[in-house]
Amino acid sequence: AQSVTQPDIHITVSEGASLELRCNYSYGATPYLFWYVQSPGQGLQLLLKYFSGDTLVQGIKGFEAEFKRSQSSFNLRKPSVHWSDAAEYFCAVGAYSGNTPLVFGKGTRLSVIA
């Protein structure tokens, strides 16, 4: 079964600074990888996803993530953080099977300070 680890529970960055959120997965085959964001009081919204091909994927809101098979990682990055990026970020891993739902990490809470 697949699993996801997000090592950082809470990260604080200054507005305008760069951001990297870490995600490590465990899965025997090629995974499908996702990053979701949850703003306060809201449901989760898909930021980006990786299925195959180019290992650097672009998402919404200026986010990107890089799949590194050798490190079993799928880290999320943004070059310049805005105050509105403060939210909870979830990494998720899936498998190509109708009976295998997405498995989510426990999330990383991002705080942005002026």
Add this chain to the structure above:
Amino acid sequence: DSGVTQTPKHLITATGQRVTLRCSPRSGDLSVYWYQQSLDQGLQFLIQYYNGEERAKGNILERFSAQQFPDLHSELNLSSLELGDSALYFCASSAWDSVTGELFFGEGSRLTVL
């Protein structure tokens, strides 16, 4: 707005009681997923329905049950409630039953058991 509607948004009840959470998926989506989000467990997959049939089952307690109706809306029934059932319950929908499809999340139903 994801197009997924969950009711009620908030629910406060007592131990031993039974509640029903309702989810209307995005128009045209055949799959409905239920997730439980708590501080200690993170996002836990409960159950998935596809076009009225149960497709996958996660760590759903026997006290919990769900169904998807012909109009594709879904209900999650929680009975003999315990304090530990207090959580945010999310419904998500997707067009297909494969996780390669994006999940669209509702805003959640926050259950408080006193």
